Amino acid sequence: MTGIADFLQRFQPFEGLERSKLEEVAQSAEVRRYRAGENVLVEDGRPASHLYVIAEGSMELVHEGELIDILEPGESFGHPSLLTGMAPSFTVRAHEDAVCYLIPGEQALRVLGGPAGAGFVATTLRERLTRTGHTVHALPPLSTLRVADLIDRPPPFCDPDTPIREAAREITTSGGTAILVREDGRIGIVTDADLRSKVVAGGVPLDAPVSTVMSAPVHTVPPDQLAVDAAVDMLDGGLDHLVVADARGHVLGLVSAADLMSLETSSPFALRHVVHGASDEGQLVEASARLRRLFLALLDAGVSPVTIGRVLSLQVDTFTARLVDFAIWRHGPAPVAWAWLALGSAARREFTLGSDQDNALAYAESPDGASVDEYFERLARDVNAGLARCGFGPDSNDVLASSRLWRMSETEWLRAFREVFELPDRSHLIRATVAFDFRHASGGLEIVGPLVAVLRDARRHPDFVRRLARTATDFKPPLGFRGALVVERQGKAGGRLDLKRGGAIPIANLARFYALANGITISATLDRLVAAEQSGALEAEPAAALREAFAIVARVRLQHHAARIEAGEEPDNLIDPDELAPLARHELREAFRAVAQAQKRLGLYVPQGIG
Numbered sequence: 001m002t003g004i005a006d007f008l009q010r011f012q013p014f015e016g017l018e019r020s021k022l023e024e025v026a027q028s029a030e031v032r033r034y035r036a037g038e039n040v041l042v043e044d045g046r047p048a049s050h051l052y053v054i055a056e057g058s059m060e061l062v063h064e065g066e067l068i069d070i071l072e073p074g075e076s077f078g079h080p081s082l083l084t085g086m087a088p089s090f091t092v093r094a095h096e097d098a099v100c101y102l103i104p105g106e107q108a109l110r111v112l113g114g115p116a117g118a119g120f121v122a123t124t125l126r127e128r129l130t131r132t133g134h135t136v137h138a139l140p141p142l143s144t145l146r147v148a149d150l151i152d153r154p155p156p157f158c159d160p161d162t163p164i165r166e167a168a169r170e171i172t173t174s175g176g177t178a179i180l181v182r183e184d185g186r187i188g189i190v191t192d193a194d195l196r197s198k199v200v201a202g203g204v205p206l207d208a209p210v211s212t213v214m215s216a217p218v219h220t221v222p223p224d225q226l227a228v229d230a231a232v233d234m235l236d237g238g239l240d241h242l243v244v245a246d247a248r249g250h251v252l253g254l255v256s257a258a259d260l261m262s263l264e265t266s267s268p269f270a271l272r273h274v275v276h277g278a279s280d281e282g283q284l285v286e287a288s289a290r291l292r293r294l295f296l297a298l299l300d301a302g303v304s305p306v307t308i309g310r311v312l313s314l315q316v317d318t319f320t321a322r323l324v325d326f327a328i329w330r331h332g333p334a335p336v337a338w339a340w341l342a343l344g345s346a347a348r349r350e351f352t353l354g355s356d357q358d359n360a361l362a363y364a365e366s367p368d369g370a371s372v373d374e375y376f377e378r379l380a381r382d383v384n385a386g387l388a389r390c391g392f393g394p395d396s397n398d399v400l401a402s403s404r405l406w407r408m409s410e411t412e413w414l415r416a417f418r419e420v421f422e423l424p425d426r427s428h429l430i431r432a433t434v435a436f437d438f439r440h441a442s443g444g445l446e447i448v449g450p451l452v453a454v455l456r457d458a459r460r461h462p463d464f465v466r467r468l469a470r471t472a473t474d475f476k477p478p479l480g481f482r483g484a485l486v487v488e489r490q491g492k493a494g495g496r497l498d499l500k501r502g503g504a505i506p507i508a509n510l511a512r513f514y515a516l517a518n519g520i521t522i523s524a525t526l527d528r529l530v531a532a533e534q535s536g537a538l539e540a541e542p543a544a545a546l547r548e549a550f551a552i553v554a555r556v557r558l559q560h561h562a563a564r565i566e567a568g569e570e571p572d573n574l575i576d577p578d579e580l581a582p583l584a585r586h587e588l589r590e591a592f593r594a595v596a597q598a599q600k601r602l603g604l605y606v607p608q609g610i611g
Contacts, residue, residue: 002023002026004026004029004031004101005019005022005023005025005026006367007055007074007101008022008025008026008053008101009022010074010336010337010364010367011053011074011075011076011337011444012076012120012446013076013111013112013114013117013120013121014111017111021110024107025103025107025111026101028103028104028107029053029101029102029103030050030101030102030104031055031099031100031101031102032099032100032102033097033098033099034057034094034097034098034099034100035094035097036094036095036096036097036098037093037094038093038094039091039092039093040052040059040077040092040093040094040100041077041078041081041088041090041091041092042088042091043062043063043087043088043089043090043091044087044088045087045088045091046087047081047082047084047085047086047087047088048078048079048081048082048088048105049082049104049105050078050082050102050103050104050105050108051076051078051079051082051102051103051105051108051111051112052076052077052078052092052100052101052102052103053074053075053076053100053101053103054071054072054073054074054075054076054077054098054099054100055073055098055099055100055101056073056098056099056333057073057094057095057096057097057098057099057333058070058071058072058073058094058095058096058098058325058328059071059075059077059092059093059094059095059098059100060091060092060093060094060095061077061090061091061092062090062091062092062093063089063090063091066272067272067276068090070095070321070325070442071092071444072334072337072338072442072443072444073333073334073337073444074337074444075444076120077090077092078092079108079112079120079121080121080196082105082108082109082112083109083112083121083196083200083201084192084195084196084200086192095325096325096329112201113201113203117201121196121197121201146223146224146225146226146227147221147222147223147224147225147226147227147230147242147244147255148223148224148244148252149227150227150253150255151223151244151252151253151254151255152253153174153175153176153253154251154252154253155174155176155178155179155180155243155251155253155254156170156171156173156174156176156179156180157179157180157181157182158170158179158180158181158182158210159181159182159183160181160182160183160188160209160210160211160214161209161210161211162181162209162210163206163207163208163209163210164190164195164199164204164205164206164207164208164209164210164212164213165206165207166210167179167181167190167210168195168199168206171190171192171195176254176256177191177192177240177241177254177256178190178191178192178241178254178256179210180218180243180251180254181210181211181214181216183211183214183216186216186217187216187217187218187243187251188211188214188215188216188217188218189214189215189216189218189241189243190210190213190214190215191240191241193240194213194214194215195213198213199213218241218242218243219239219242219243220242220243220244220245221242221243221244221245221255222244222245222246222247223244223245223246223252227255230242230255240256240257241254241255241256241257242254242255242256271287271290271291271294271315271318272314272315272318274287274290275287275315275318275319275322276318276321276322278322280326281323281326281386281389284319284322284323284386284389284390285389285390287319287390288319288390288391291312291315291353291391292353292565294311294315295308295312295353295558295561295562295565296562296565296566298311299558299559299562305551305554305555305557305558306350306526306551306554308558309345309348309349309350309351309352309554310349312351312352312353313342313345313346313349313350313351316342316346316351316357316387316392317342317346317441317442319386319387319390319392320340320342320359320383320387320441320442321441321442323382323383323386323387324340324379324383324442324443326382326386327378327379327382327383327386328379330382331375331378331379331382332375334363334375334376334379335366335370335372335375336363336364336365336366336367336372337363337364337443337444337445338361338362338363338364338376338443338444338445339361339362339363339440339442339443339444339445339446339447339448340359340360340361340383340401340440340441340442340443341359341360341361341362341401341438341439341440341441341447342358342359342438342439342440342441343358343359343360343399343406343434343435343437343438344356344358344395344399344434344437345358345504345508346358346359346439346441347437347438347439347523348437348439348508348523348524348525349439349523349524350504350508350524350525350554352557352558352561352571353561353565353571354500354557354561354571354572354573355392356392356393356394356395356396357384357387357388357392357393357394357395357400358395358399358400358434359383359384359399359400359401359406359441360399360401360406360407360435360438361376361379361380361401361406361407361408362408362409362410362413362445362447363376363408363409363410363445364409364410364445365409365410365411373404373407373409376401376407377402377404377407380400380401380402380407381402383401383402384400384401384402385402399434406435410445410447410450413447413451414450414451414454416431416435417435417436417451417454417455418454420432420435420436420464421457421458421461421464422461424461424463424464424467424468429467429468429471430471432468433471433509433512436455436512436516437508437512437523438451438523439523452521455516455521456519456521458516458517458519459516459517459518459519465513465516465517468512468513468516468517469513469517469602471509471513472506472509472510472512472513472599472602473599473602474509475501475502475505475506475509476502476506476596476599477502477503477506477591477592477593477595477596477599478497478498478502478592479589479592479593479596483589483592483593484589485497485577485585485588485589485592487576487577495576495577496574496575496576497574497575497577498573498574499553499556499557499560499573499574499575500557500573501573502592503549503553503557503588503591503592503595504550504553504554504557504573506595506599507525507546507549507550507553507595508525510546510595510598510599510602511525511526511528511529511532511546512528513602514528514529514532514537514538515528515531515532517537518531518532518535518537520532520535525550526547526550529543529546529547529550530543530547542594542597542598542601545594545597545598546594546595546598548591548594549590549591549592549594549595552587552588552590552591553588553591556575556580556584556587556588557573560572560573560575
């Protein structure tokens, strides 16, 4: 069983266990093989009796028929059901032929009961709930449906001194997933997730008052709010429930992530199903032709540019995950844990049909010190080439996982991030503007936390911050004398201005500066601007102006993409201002002025002479 112990100690929640305890766990483990498509756990089926650790192959995490995530070797599942004794919230089935280590419940509970185990449970529950919520952005019916339409029963209430045991029983009896708590004129909430993380894993006794585990205040939305906006609120706030209340504060009901997920699926989900079901790269290329129709449908439905960017980013993730599958089947199982990182606009969830693919890859150190980079080079080369065939063009600066500059071990990535602060020369700053917008898209390597911890330290390096401020003024909006729009001659086609280079990039660069300079580690541009304003780093007026500028540029850009597609042409970012309606042209000019003013304000902050 030494081999099992050596394998387990590389992954949460087993890393850090004393060797004797680790070997005891390994000794109790059962090795079981599963055929592709075979169910291991079934949603709402029998509770799990073991903790499952994937040793070989991969598993699909499915919620209400929708694929949520692919679990790779080293990742575990079954623990929420094991801890609560309740039915699984997800179906887990073999994505391919797989091998799992099954750790009996008694042994698993000892591991999960420790500090590392509790942290593991909280992290994975949050991540999987968030991944479930991300699919909400792909539902066009949400563009017209209102939250009041999702309410089918009044929510259960209890008093703050109600024992947790009774509150849990009331949640079950009501058929819901949460209970509201009235306390001193305010309302709190306790969800089934709270019961798992705070009571089962956290050790709070069942006879304790429910107020000890409730969250307050609750996030409230009006009944006429669009479901799509409620979904965004839920994701942005890291929430799994929203309280629906009228103008007088009267509570009408609760809306959960599961409510939003249970809506009728439409074209975005249909495309994702086709992609996940593709048996080869040729079928993926055929599926990619549907992406433009999806984009046009979302735009026609009135879905906001921000949400469309998130939907398209989700689709890039889906194509990437399937191409990773093909690469692993072609080259064999990965030798160590790994993580595929989305960079740039896809990382910020602002992808458009005029965006390039930007990505990176991180992998764990080999236990025996052997080089594993050759394997990941082959995998990354296949995935990058496959994405290009599917219409996601490669980045012109070769910001691709197939490049050695963007494919490194976890240790090398951490070193590379720190070097940007220590040696903020021009090359490192250029790297920072790309690599510091990242998002974990696939794979089981837990690298996000360590990288975010490095980013949080950026503000303690004043030289880096000053130089980063200068890079935020590198791309100027296309404005000339007295604020006139400036175009560049494009051969016989006449004058054009670049919406990406002159609008989207400058705003993203400004938002990145204000975020990193103030310890803000989120990536989305609008979220960064909001957080910068809330932290006092950016005054309300310029923050609002930049957010409005971002929305205007995004809307004009997507409308231009739609016009190009409908004309049978490739989407690009070059527009002729004379072809815009007068109001759109005026709004675009004002957006560029807001960007120019923000850059000017930042220019005063940066001493001259910094290169």
